[in-house]
Amino acid sequence: MSDTVAARLRKLLDGHRLTPTQRRIAHSMMGSATAVPFMSSVEVAELAGVSQPSVTRFAATLGFDGYPALRRHLREASSDEEEDAPGTSNEYQQAVAGELENLRRLSEALADPGPVTEAGRLLASSSPLPVLGLRASASQAYGFCYFAAKVHPDIRLLDEGGSMLRDRIDAAVRAGASALLCFALPRHPREVVEALAHAHKAGLTVVTVADSTLAPVARHSDVLLPVAVGTGLAFDTACGPMLLGRVLLEAMCDHLPEAQSRLEAFDTEAAARRLFAE
Known part of the structure; x- marks a missing residue:
């Protein structure tokens, strides 16, 4: 389940330019993918060390009308999406992979x-x-x-x-x-x-x-x-x-x-x- 949630998060983040605060929220959610679909915006804010309104703005940036809508989207993660998850690579490896793709382009x-x-x-x-x-x-x-x-x-x-x-x-x-x-x-x-x-x-x-x-x-x-x-x-x-x-x-x-x-x-x-x- 956590891999599928992480995959959904990555798809949502792709193509969006986030502020440093929003990236902090994203990284925190990725690191707690199993629990995030069941956390409130206040809990996510505490997890990331940011304010609750920052979490709401983060959800809006990703195209949702609020954090509850984002949470519902993550809860709906299904097993057939697991193949889209990038294996066992961590966030640092993913950052390097992203730069390699930029260099290829x-x-x-x-x-x-x-x-x-x-x-x-x-x-x-x-x-x-x-x-x-x-x-x-x-x-x-x-x-x-x-x-x-x-x-x-x-x-x-x-x-x-x-x-x-x-x-x-x-x-x-x-x-x-x-x-x-x-x-x-x-x-x-x-x-x-x-x-x-x-x-x-x-x-x-x-x-x-x-x-x-x-x-x-x-x-x-x-x-x-x-x-x-x-x-x-x-x-x-x-x-x-x-x-x-x-x-x-x-x-x-x-x-x-x-x-x-x-x-x-x-x-x-x-x-x-x-x-x-x-």
Whole structure:
């Protein structure tokens, strides 16, 4: 019975973007699948360590008119659904499996390299090249910039919001920038959407790595490269966006004639300075 309930829960959760609180509820219910169909919303709230209204909102997010309707749905779990349960894998393994599926879909999308190739050309031709990523996307922007700075003459990381963000975009335009790269992963800060609108108005071509073609930043992006994030844990995982960022960097290098010589110069200097332990 518990496997069937867990299977029903997984089917309900598939395709829904949950808040961290809602994911906590989902994980708690998955971990107590045998008992959940007979628990009240108050008991589920205590199990997950959240408020009772959060459980009600969770049920509504899944398409039910309240928690009792969700509970009835789980009670109706029948034995013929057991084959849909994913064996004995735990939630951590399921999160990894979800990311593997995201990477498989990314591989299929890259069968047509045209969009990435065009994006690489646009980014390589921009000097300076501003790279925007706020909040959850900041680490993706930083990682891209760390490597891109080894092959591009002027990379400018924009990983802090506030009143200075537009000023820094404007400064990049005055310095000769023609394009901006943005990493836009959920949840999407309103400030990023506004910054991209300003970048467009300032004349920049916007290349965006986002989690969906329906992301709020899509309407301000000239080249949108969608790649899913993992949603199997309390917080999103971003293996796909990280890998796509490296692919994009590779495409950019193909349009930077001095990329290889810059890398060789860095390796020579790193060896002379003994930067690395190996």
